[in-house]
Amino acid sequence: MNLACHCDPSSNGCTALSNDIRACQGRGIKVLLSIGGGSGSYSLTSAKDARQVANYLWNNFLGGQSSSRPLGDAVLDGIDFDIVGGTDQHWDERANALSEFRHQRKVYLSAAPQCPFPDAWMGTAIATGLFDYVWVQFYKNPPCQYSGNSSQLISAWNQWTTIQAGQVFLGLPAAPEAAASGYIPPDVLVSQVLPYIKTSPKYGGVMLWSKFFDNGYSAAIKSDSMCSLHIW
Numbered sequence: 001m002n003l004a005c006h007c008d009p010s011s012n013g014c015t016a017l018s019n020d021i022r023a024c025q026g027r028g029i030k031v032l033l034s035i036g037g038g039s040g041s042y043s044l045t046s047a048k049d050a051r052q053v054a055n056y057l058w059n060n061f062l063g064g065q066s067s068s069r070p071l072g073d074a075v076l077d078g079i080d081f082d083i084v085g086g087t088d089q090h091w092d093e094r095a096n097a098l099s100e101f102r103h104q105r106k107v108y109l110s111a112a113p114q115c116p117f118p119d120a121w122m123g124t125a126i127a128t129g130l131f132d133y134v135w136v137q138f139y140k141n142p143p144c145q146y147s148g149n150s151s152q153l154i155s156a157w158n159q160w161t162t163i164q165a166g167q168v169f170l171g172l173p174a175a176p177e178a179a180a181s182g183y184i185p186p187d188v189l190v191s192q193v194l195p196y197i198k199t200s201p202k203y204g205g206v207m208l209w210s211k212f213f214d215n216g217y218s219a220a221i222k223s224d225s226m227c228s229l230h231i232w
Helices: 015-026 047-061 091-103 151-160 186-197 217-225
Strands: 032-037 078-083 108-111 133-137 167-173 203-209 228-231
Touching (some): 032 047, 047 091, 133 203, 151 167, 186 217, 203 217
Parallel strands (some): 078 108, 108 133, 133 167, 203 228
């Protein structure tokens, strides 16, 4: 687990976050555990493996029971799929396995695909139609990101809004140094991009990478982004 050095899960030091998690949830903020990321090596080897991982997540972070819950007795709202390596196999089966727990408690599923459509790693999983939120990363991908004008981004956005998902978010870097490319100045986002993006009934809001780099960007766009603002 990477909790940005806030606590050490190996020494049971992250259980103190339980009250913080509940405080956020008490204000209507959903708290999800993100799986994957851009570093390390990970994959699922079979449908059985996918189900075992889903069961582990349910029992240790969601509504199940375990004697070794890293975040204590707080119950997270769901799981985020941030798959950017390994293989594209069995992520759909893990999504299905997690969704089966909905009979006991709603498990929110989200995904953070790259903007080339369909996503190379999670295309099959997203195609299940089980995802509540899809925050598409419109950065570090020149063919489908903002590059002085919004035509490529809007073309890719139109493809992403055809998916079966609850809401689709516009994922952007919160500062030029947050990503290698794809940064949109907030005034340009508000005047040139959001007026079109927001016309889609699937528009959920803006996702920013990341909180570390957010030195005023979210405040500058919050009133114009209308729906949710998701900051990693």
